[in-house]
Amino acid sequence: MLRINRLKLLQFRNYKAKSFDLDERIIGICGDNGTGKTNLLDAIYYLCLTRSYFSRPDGQNVTHGMQGMRIDGEFDREDGPHTVTCILRENNRKEFLADNEPYRRLSEHIGRFPCVMIAPDDVELISGSSEQRRNFIDAILCQLNPEYLQQLIAYNKILQQRNSFLKQASESNAKPDEALLGTYDDQLGSKGQTIYEVRVEFMRHFLPLVLRHYEKIAEKRDGLAIQYTSQLSSSPLKAILQHTLQKDLALQRTSAGIHKDDLEIYIGEYLFRSQASQGQRKSLLFALKLAEWDVLRENKGFSPILLLDDVFEKLDAQRMHNLLHWVCAENEGQVLITDTHRARLTEQLADIKVGFKVIELGIKN
Numbered sequence: 159m160l161r162i163n164r165l166k167l168l169q170f171r172n173y174k175a176k177s178f179d180l181d182e183r184i185i186g187i188c189g190d191n192g193t194g195k196t197n198l199l200d201a202i203y204y205l206c207l208t209r210s211y212f213s214r215p216d217g218q219n220v221t222h223g224m225q226g227m228r229i230d231g232e233f234d235r236e237d238g239p240h241t242v243t244c245i246l247r248e249n250n251r252k253e254f255l256a257d258n259e260p261y262r263r264l265s266e267h268i269g270r271f272p273c274v275m276i277a278p279d280d281v282e283l284i285s286g287s288s289e290q291r292r293n294f295i296d297a298i299l300c301q302l303n304p305e306y307l308q309q310l311i312a313y314n315k316i317l318q319q320r321n322s323f324l325k326q327a328s329e330s331n332a333k334p335d336e337a338l339l340g341t342y343d344d345q346l347g348s349k350g351q352t353i354y355e356v357r358v359e360f361m362r363h364f365l366p367l368v369l370r371h372y373e374k375i376a377e378k379r380d381g382l383a384i385q386y387t388s389q390l391s392s393s394p395l396k397a398i399l400q401h402t403l404q405k406d407l408a409l410q411r412t413s414a415g416i417h418k419d420d421l422e423i424y425i426g427e428y429l430f431r432s433q434a435s436q437g438q439r440k441s442l443l444f445a446l447k448l449a450e451w452d453v454l455r456e457n458k459g460f461s462p463i464l465l466l467d468d469v470f471e472k473l474d475a476q477r478m479h480n481l482l483h484w485v486c487a488e489n490e491g492q493v494l495i496t497d498t499h500r501a502r503l504t505e506q507l508a509d510i511k512v513g514f515k516v517i518e519l520g521i522k523n
Protein backbone atom coordinates (compact mmCIF):
# COMPACT_ATOMS: atom_id res chain seq x y z
CA MET A 159 0.00 0.00 0.00
CA LEU A 160 1.26 3.48 -0.88
CA ARG A 161 -0.68 6.69 -0.31
CA ILE A 162 0.13 10.36 -0.22
CA ASN A 163 -2.11 11.85 2.48
CA ARG A 164 -0.97 15.43 2.51
CA LEU A 165 0.91 17.72 0.18
CA LYS A 166 2.32 21.13 1.01
CA LEU A 167 3.63 23.44 -1.70
CA LEU A 168 5.73 26.53 -1.22
CA GLN A 169 6.59 28.67 -4.23
CA PHE A 170 6.02 25.76 -6.58
CA ARG A 171 4.86 27.17 -9.95
CA ASN A 172 1.45 28.87 -9.50
CA TYR A 173 1.26 27.82 -5.81
CA LYS A 174 2.82 30.41 -3.48
CA ALA A 175 1.77 28.53 -0.35
CA LYS A 176 -0.89 25.85 -0.39
CA SER A 177 -1.68 22.56 1.37
CA PHE A 178 -3.85 19.71 0.16
CA ASP A 179 -5.50 16.98 2.18
CA LEU A 180 -5.39 13.91 -0.02
CA ASP A 181 -6.94 11.57 2.52
CA GLU A 182 -8.78 9.29 0.10
CA ARG A 183 -7.62 6.54 -2.20
CA ILE A 184 -9.38 8.00 -5.25
CA ILE A 185 -9.07 11.75 -5.70
CA GLY A 186 -10.61 13.85 -8.44
CA ILE A 187 -9.09 17.28 -9.06
CA CYS A 188 -11.12 19.74 -11.09
CA GLY A 189 -10.77 23.34 -12.12
CA ASP A 190 -10.65 25.50 -15.23
CA ASN A 191 -7.62 25.53 -17.48
CA GLY A 192 -4.66 27.21 -15.85
CA THR A 193 -5.79 26.62 -12.25
CA GLY A 194 -2.89 24.29 -11.47
CA LYS A 195 -4.22 20.74 -11.92
CA THR A 196 -1.20 19.52 -13.86
CA ASN A 197 1.13 21.37 -11.48
CA LEU A 198 -0.43 19.59 -8.51
CA LEU A 199 0.10 16.15 -10.08
CA ASP A 200 3.61 17.10 -11.11
CA ALA A 201 4.46 18.14 -7.54
CA ILE A 202 3.59 14.59 -6.43
CA TYR A 203 5.63 13.13 -9.29
CA TYR A 204 8.50 15.40 -8.25
CA LEU A 205 8.41 14.11 -4.67
CA CYS A 206 8.43 10.50 -5.87
CA LEU A 207 11.07 10.78 -8.58
CA THR A 208 13.12 13.88 -7.62
CA ARG A 209 12.26 15.79 -10.78
CA SER A 210 9.43 17.20 -12.87
CA TYR A 211 7.64 14.82 -15.23
CA PHE A 212 7.99 17.46 -17.93
CA SER A 213 11.79 17.47 -17.78
CA ARG A 214 11.99 21.18 -17.06
CA PRO A 215 15.08 22.57 -15.38
CA ASP A 216 14.51 22.77 -11.61
CA GLY A 217 14.60 26.57 -11.55
CA GLN A 218 11.55 26.83 -13.82
CA ASN A 219 9.42 25.22 -11.11
CA VAL A 220 9.88 28.17 -8.78
CA THR A 221 7.03 30.69 -8.73
CA HIS A 222 7.92 33.57 -11.06
CA GLY A 223 9.68 36.37 -9.20
CA MET A 224 10.56 34.14 -6.21
CA GLN A 225 13.66 32.24 -5.23
CA GLY A 226 13.72 28.69 -3.96
CA MET A 227 10.81 26.30 -3.48
CA ARG A 228 9.76 23.48 -1.21
CA ILE A 229 7.45 20.46 -1.52
CA ASP A 230 6.45 18.38 1.51
CA GLY A 231 4.53 15.13 1.34
CA GLU A 232 3.16 12.85 4.03
CA PHE A 233 2.97 9.26 2.80
CA ASP A 234 1.76 5.95 4.14
CA ARG A 235 3.57 2.87 2.90
CA GLU A 236 3.54 -0.84 3.81
CA ASP A 237 6.19 -0.18 6.44
CA GLY A 238 4.47 2.83 8.06
CA PRO A 239 4.24 6.61 7.66
CA HIS A 240 6.97 8.60 5.91
CA THR A 241 7.62 12.23 5.14
CA VAL A 242 9.38 13.29 1.95
CA THR A 243 10.71 16.81 1.45
CA CYS A 244 12.18 18.46 -1.59
CA ILE A 245 13.94 21.77 -1.13
CA LEU A 246 15.32 23.83 -3.97
CA ARG A 247 17.62 26.39 -2.36
CA GLU A 248 17.98 29.94 -3.62
CA ASN A 249 21.28 28.95 -5.23
CA ASN A 250 19.37 26.22 -7.14
CA ARG A 251 20.82 23.39 -5.02
CA LYS A 252 18.32 20.57 -4.68
CA GLU A 253 17.97 18.60 -1.47
CA PHE A 254 15.82 15.59 -0.75
CA LEU A 255 14.92 14.30 2.70
CA ALA A 256 12.98 11.22 3.76
CA ASP A 257 11.77 11.26 7.36
CA ASN A 258 13.90 14.39 7.84
CA GLU A 259 17.10 12.54 6.88
CA PRO A 260 18.86 14.07 3.86
CA TYR A 261 19.90 11.70 1.07
CA ARG A 262 23.54 11.67 0.07
CA ARG A 263 22.49 11.08 -3.53
CA LEU A 264 19.11 11.87 -5.11
CA SER A 265 19.25 8.54 -6.94
CA GLU A 266 18.87 6.71 -3.59
CA HIS A 267 15.32 8.03 -3.37
CA ILE A 268 14.18 6.80 -6.79
CA GLY A 269 11.97 3.72 -6.61
CA ARG A 270 11.08 4.05 -2.92
CA PHE A 271 7.82 5.89 -3.67
CA PRO A 272 6.87 4.57 -7.10
CA CYS A 273 4.47 6.55 -9.25
CA VAL A 274 3.19 6.57 -12.83
CA MET A 275 1.88 9.62 -14.71
CA ILE A 276 -0.28 9.70 -17.84
CA ALA A 277 -0.34 13.21 -19.34
CA PRO A 278 -1.73 14.77 -22.54
CA ASP A 279 1.51 15.04 -24.51
CA ASP A 280 2.51 11.46 -23.89
CA VAL A 281 1.56 10.29 -27.40
CA GLU A 282 5.01 11.59 -28.28
CA LEU A 283 6.16 8.36 -26.71
CA ILE A 284 4.70 6.59 -29.73
CA SER A 285 5.17 9.12 -32.54
CA GLY A 286 8.34 10.85 -31.32
CA SER A 287 12.00 9.88 -31.59
CA SER A 288 13.53 6.68 -30.21
CA GLU A 289 15.02 8.75 -27.38
CA GLN A 290 11.53 9.20 -25.92
CA ARG A 291 11.01 5.45 -25.78
CA ARG A 292 14.44 4.83 -24.28
CA ASN A 293 13.77 7.47 -21.62
CA PHE A 294 10.45 5.83 -20.84
CA ILE A 295 12.04 2.39 -20.45
CA ASP A 296 15.01 3.78 -18.51
CA ALA A 297 12.71 5.63 -16.09
CA ILE A 298 10.96 2.34 -15.29
CA LEU A 299 14.19 0.39 -14.93
CA CYS A 300 15.64 3.05 -12.62
CA GLN A 301 12.65 2.61 -10.32
CA LEU A 302 13.00 -1.18 -10.42
CA ASN A 303 16.73 -1.45 -10.05
CA PRO A 304 18.91 1.24 -8.37
CA GLU A 305 22.10 -0.16 -9.92
CA TYR A 306 20.72 0.34 -13.41
CA LEU A 307 20.81 4.13 -13.01
CA GLN A 308 24.47 3.96 -11.92
CA GLN A 309 25.31 1.81 -14.96
CA LEU A 310 23.50 4.22 -17.25
CA ILE A 311 25.26 7.27 -15.77
CA ALA A 312 28.62 5.52 -16.16
CA TYR A 313 27.86 4.49 -19.76
CA ASN A 314 26.82 8.03 -20.72
CA LYS A 315 29.95 9.49 -19.17
CA ILE A 316 32.24 7.16 -21.16
CA LEU A 317 30.16 7.83 -24.26
CA GLN A 318 30.75 11.57 -23.87
CA GLN A 319 34.46 11.02 -23.34
CA ARG A 320 34.67 8.82 -26.43
CA ASN A 321 32.76 11.43 -28.45
CA SER A 322 35.15 14.22 -27.39
CA PHE A 323 38.03 11.93 -28.26
CA LEU A 324 36.58 11.29 -31.74
CA LYS A 325 36.06 14.99 -32.29
CA GLN A 326 39.63 15.84 -31.30
CA ALA A 327 41.11 13.00 -33.33
CA SER A 328 39.09 13.92 -36.38
CA GLU A 329 39.86 17.66 -36.12
CA SER A 330 43.58 17.19 -35.54
CA ASN A 331 43.76 14.70 -38.42
CA ALA A 332 46.32 12.72 -36.43
CA LYS A 333 46.23 8.97 -35.98
CA PRO A 334 43.96 8.29 -32.97
CA ASP A 335 45.58 7.07 -29.76
CA GLU A 336 44.69 3.40 -30.06
CA ALA A 337 45.36 2.54 -26.44
CA LEU A 338 43.01 5.24 -25.20
CA LEU A 339 40.38 4.32 -27.76
CA GLY A 340 40.71 0.67 -26.71
CA THR A 341 40.04 1.64 -23.10
CA TYR A 342 36.91 3.56 -24.06
CA ASP A 343 35.69 0.67 -26.20
CA ASP A 344 36.32 -1.87 -23.43
CA GLN A 345 34.45 0.20 -20.87
CA LEU A 346 31.60 1.10 -23.19
CA GLY A 347 31.39 -2.54 -24.27
CA SER A 348 31.12 -3.90 -20.76
CA LYS A 349 28.68 -1.28 -19.40
CA GLY A 350 26.66 -1.47 -22.62
CA GLN A 351 26.44 -5.25 -22.36
CA THR A 352 25.13 -5.08 -18.78
CA ILE A 353 22.49 -2.49 -19.73
CA TYR A 354 21.52 -4.51 -22.81
CA GLU A 355 21.02 -7.65 -20.75
CA VAL A 356 18.87 -5.84 -18.19
CA ARG A 357 16.74 -4.40 -21.01
CA VAL A 358 16.34 -7.79 -22.72
CA GLU A 359 15.24 -9.44 -19.50
CA PHE A 360 12.85 -6.58 -18.74
CA MET A 361 11.26 -6.64 -22.21
CA ARG A 362 10.58 -10.35 -21.99
CA HIS A 363 8.20 -9.64 -19.17
CA PHE A 364 7.06 -6.10 -20.02
CA LEU A 365 6.05 -6.39 -23.69
CA PRO A 366 3.47 -9.18 -23.20
CA LEU A 367 1.89 -7.02 -20.47
CA VAL A 368 1.62 -4.11 -22.92
CA LEU A 369 -0.16 -6.34 -25.44
CA ARG A 370 -2.53 -7.63 -22.78
CA HIS A 371 -3.45 -4.11 -21.66
CA TYR A 372 -3.88 -2.97 -25.25
CA GLU A 373 -6.32 -5.79 -25.90
CA LYS A 374 -8.28 -4.90 -22.78
CA ILE A 375 -8.53 -1.18 -23.61
CA ALA A 376 -9.05 -1.43 -27.39
CA GLU A 377 -11.18 -4.57 -27.01
CA LYS A 378 -9.18 -6.15 -29.83
CA ARG A 379 -5.61 -7.01 -30.68
CA ASP A 380 -5.30 -5.04 -33.97
CA GLY A 381 -2.28 -7.15 -35.00
CA LEU A 382 -0.14 -5.13 -32.60
CA ALA A 383 3.45 -6.29 -32.30
CA ILE A 384 6.27 -4.67 -30.35
CA GLN A 385 9.89 -5.59 -30.57
CA TYR A 386 12.89 -4.36 -28.65
CA THR A 387 15.72 -3.65 -31.08
CA SER A 388 19.38 -3.22 -30.25
CA GLN A 389 22.56 -3.39 -32.30
CA LEU A 390 23.94 -5.50 -29.45
CA SER A 391 21.63 -8.36 -30.35
CA SER A 392 23.86 -9.26 -33.32
CA SER A 393 27.40 -8.73 -31.93
CA PRO A 394 29.15 -7.57 -28.76
CA LEU A 395 29.42 -3.77 -28.64
CA LYS A 396 33.22 -3.76 -28.64
CA ALA A 397 33.31 -5.56 -31.99
CA ILE A 398 30.71 -3.17 -33.45
CA LEU A 399 32.70 -0.15 -32.25
CA GLN A 400 35.84 -1.41 -33.99
CA HIS A 401 33.84 -1.91 -37.13
CA THR A 402 32.26 1.58 -37.08
CA LEU A 403 35.42 3.50 -36.13
CA GLN A 404 35.96 5.21 -39.50
CA LYS A 405 32.34 6.26 -39.66
CA ASP A 406 32.45 7.48 -36.04
CA LEU A 407 35.55 9.57 -36.78
CA ALA A 408 33.78 11.17 -39.72
CA LEU A 409 30.61 11.80 -37.68
CA GLN A 410 32.64 12.82 -34.62
CA ARG A 411 30.35 10.75 -32.43
CA THR A 412 29.68 7.15 -31.50
CA SER A 413 27.12 5.75 -33.89
CA ALA A 414 26.56 2.36 -32.24
CA GLY A 415 25.56 1.32 -28.75
CA ILE A 416 22.66 0.97 -26.37
CA HIS A 417 21.99 4.71 -26.84
CA LYS A 418 20.51 3.67 -30.21
CA ASP A 419 18.09 1.04 -28.90
CA ASP A 420 14.40 1.37 -29.73
CA LEU A 421 11.01 -0.25 -29.52
CA GLU A 422 9.72 -1.09 -32.98
CA ILE A 423 5.96 -1.09 -33.03
CA TYR A 424 3.89 -2.63 -35.80
CA ILE A 425 0.22 -2.83 -36.57
CA GLY A 426 -0.14 -5.79 -38.88
CA GLU A 427 2.76 -5.39 -41.29
CA TYR A 428 2.90 -1.58 -41.03
CA LEU A 429 4.75 0.73 -38.70
CA PHE A 430 2.38 1.77 -35.93
CA ARG A 431 3.73 5.32 -35.99
CA SER A 432 2.62 5.91 -39.56
CA GLN A 433 -0.54 3.78 -39.79
CA ALA A 434 -2.35 3.73 -36.45
CA SER A 435 -5.52 5.76 -35.87
CA GLN A 436 -5.85 8.32 -33.06
CA GLY A 437 -7.82 5.80 -31.03
CA GLN A 438 -5.20 3.10 -31.49
CA ARG A 439 -2.44 5.51 -30.44
CA LYS A 440 -4.30 6.41 -27.28
CA SER A 441 -4.97 2.76 -26.48
CA LEU A 442 -1.28 1.93 -26.92
CA LEU A 443 -0.24 4.86 -24.75
CA PHE A 444 -2.46 3.69 -21.91
CA ALA A 445 -1.28 0.11 -22.41
CA LEU A 446 2.39 1.14 -22.09
CA LYS A 447 1.68 3.14 -18.94
CA LEU A 448 -0.50 0.52 -17.30
CA ALA A 449 2.13 -2.12 -18.03
CA GLU A 450 4.62 0.18 -16.29
CA TRP A 451 2.26 0.39 -13.34
CA ASP A 452 1.93 -3.43 -13.34
CA VAL A 453 5.65 -4.19 -13.33
CA LEU A 454 6.31 -1.65 -10.59
CA ARG A 455 3.54 -3.17 -8.51
CA GLU A 456 4.91 -6.71 -8.95
CA ASN A 457 8.40 -5.56 -8.10
CA LYS A 458 7.50 -3.46 -5.04
CA GLY A 459 4.69 -5.62 -3.71
CA PHE A 460 2.28 -2.66 -3.64
CA SER A 461 0.65 -0.41 -6.26
CA PRO A 462 2.39 2.77 -7.40
CA ILE A 463 0.48 6.04 -7.16
CA LEU A 464 -1.28 6.65 -10.48
CA LEU A 465 -1.52 10.24 -11.74
CA LEU A 466 -4.01 10.69 -14.60
CA ASP A 467 -3.92 14.14 -16.16
CA ASP A 468 -6.82 15.15 -18.42
CA VAL A 469 -7.41 11.57 -19.54
CA PHE A 470 -11.13 12.11 -20.16
CA GLU A 471 -10.18 14.06 -23.26
CA LYS A 472 -8.40 10.99 -24.52
CA LEU A 473 -10.69 7.99 -24.34
CA ASP A 474 -14.38 7.55 -25.09
CA ALA A 475 -16.74 7.08 -22.14
CA GLN A 476 -16.89 3.28 -22.27
CA ARG A 477 -13.12 2.84 -22.49
CA MET A 478 -12.69 5.39 -19.74
CA HIS A 479 -15.12 3.47 -17.57
CA ASN A 480 -13.28 0.19 -18.20
CA LEU A 481 -9.98 1.80 -17.38
CA LEU A 482 -11.20 3.48 -14.21
CA HIS A 483 -12.91 0.32 -13.09
CA TRP A 484 -9.70 -1.60 -13.51
CA VAL A 485 -7.43 0.91 -11.75
CA CYS A 486 -9.84 2.02 -9.02
CA ALA A 487 -12.03 -1.00 -8.25
CA GLU A 488 -10.03 -4.07 -9.26
CA ASN A 489 -6.81 -2.68 -7.83
CA GLU A 490 -5.75 -1.16 -4.55
CA GLY A 491 -3.53 1.76 -5.57
CA GLN A 492 -4.10 5.46 -5.01
CA VAL A 493 -5.35 7.33 -8.08
CA LEU A 494 -5.39 11.11 -8.63
CA ILE A 495 -7.27 12.20 -11.72
CA THR A 496 -7.84 15.68 -13.14
CA ASP A 497 -10.60 17.11 -15.33
CA THR A 498 -11.92 20.51 -16.27
CA HIS A 499 -15.56 19.35 -15.88
CA ARG A 500 -16.59 18.71 -12.30
CA ALA A 501 -19.87 17.02 -13.26
CA ARG A 502 -18.19 14.59 -15.69
CA LEU A 503 -15.47 13.74 -13.19
CA THR A 504 -17.90 13.17 -10.31
CA GLU A 505 -20.22 11.09 -12.45
CA GLN A 506 -17.43 8.84 -13.74
CA LEU A 507 -15.98 8.34 -10.27
CA ALA A 508 -19.39 7.67 -8.70
CA ASP A 509 -19.97 5.03 -11.37
CA ILE A 510 -17.01 3.02 -10.07
CA LYS A 511 -18.71 2.69 -6.67
CA VAL A 512 -15.67 3.18 -4.49
CA GLY A 513 -15.08 6.05 -2.06
CA PHE A 514 -13.60 9.19 -3.59
CA LYS A 515 -13.00 12.86 -2.90
CA VAL A 516 -13.07 15.84 -5.25
CA ILE A 517 -10.77 18.83 -4.82
CA GLU A 518 -11.80 21.96 -6.67
CA LEU A 519 -9.08 24.39 -7.64
CA GLY A 520 -10.00 28.06 -7.87
CA ILE A 521 -8.30 30.90 -9.67
CA LYS A 522 -6.53 31.99 -6.49
CA ASN A 523 -4.22 29.46 -4.90
Ligand SMILES: Nc1ncnc2c1ncn2[C@@H]1O[C@H](COP(=O)(O)OP(=O)(O)O)[C@@H](O)[C@H]1O
Pocket residue numbers: 170171172173189190191192193194195196197198218219220221222
Ligand atom coordinates in the same frame (compact mmCIF):
# COMPACT_ATOMS: atom_id res chain seq x y z
N1 LIG B 1 7.08 29.09 -12.47
C1 LIG B 1 5.80 29.51 -12.42
N2 LIG B 1 5.45 30.56 -11.64
C2 LIG B 1 4.17 30.99 -11.59
N3 LIG B 1 3.17 30.42 -12.29
C3 LIG B 1 3.48 29.38 -13.08
C4 LIG B 1 4.79 28.88 -13.19
N4 LIG B 1 4.78 27.84 -14.07
C5 LIG B 1 3.51 27.72 -14.47
N5 LIG B 1 2.73 28.64 -13.87
C6 LIG B 1 1.28 28.86 -14.07
O1 LIG B 1 0.57 27.71 -13.70
C7 LIG B 1 -0.61 27.70 -14.47
C8 LIG B 1 -0.82 26.39 -15.17
O2 LIG B 1 -1.03 25.43 -14.30
P1 LIG B 1 -1.42 24.01 -14.86
O3 LIG B 1 -1.13 23.09 -13.73
O4 LIG B 1 -0.80 23.70 -16.15
O5 LIG B 1 -2.99 24.24 -15.05
P2 LIG B 1 -4.09 23.22 -15.51
O6 LIG B 1 -3.46 21.88 -15.60
O7 LIG B 1 -5.14 23.31 -14.44
O8 LIG B 1 -4.59 23.73 -16.82
C9 LIG B 1 -0.50 28.68 -15.57
O9 LIG B 1 -1.38 29.73 -15.33
C10 LIG B 1 0.94 29.09 -15.53
O10 LIG B 1 1.11 30.41 -15.88
Ligand SMILES: [Mg+2]
Pocket residue numbers: 195196197467468
Ligand atom coordinates in the same frame (compact mmCIF):
# COMPACT_ATOMS: atom_id res chain seq x y z
MG1 LIG C 1 -3.29 20.64 -17.24
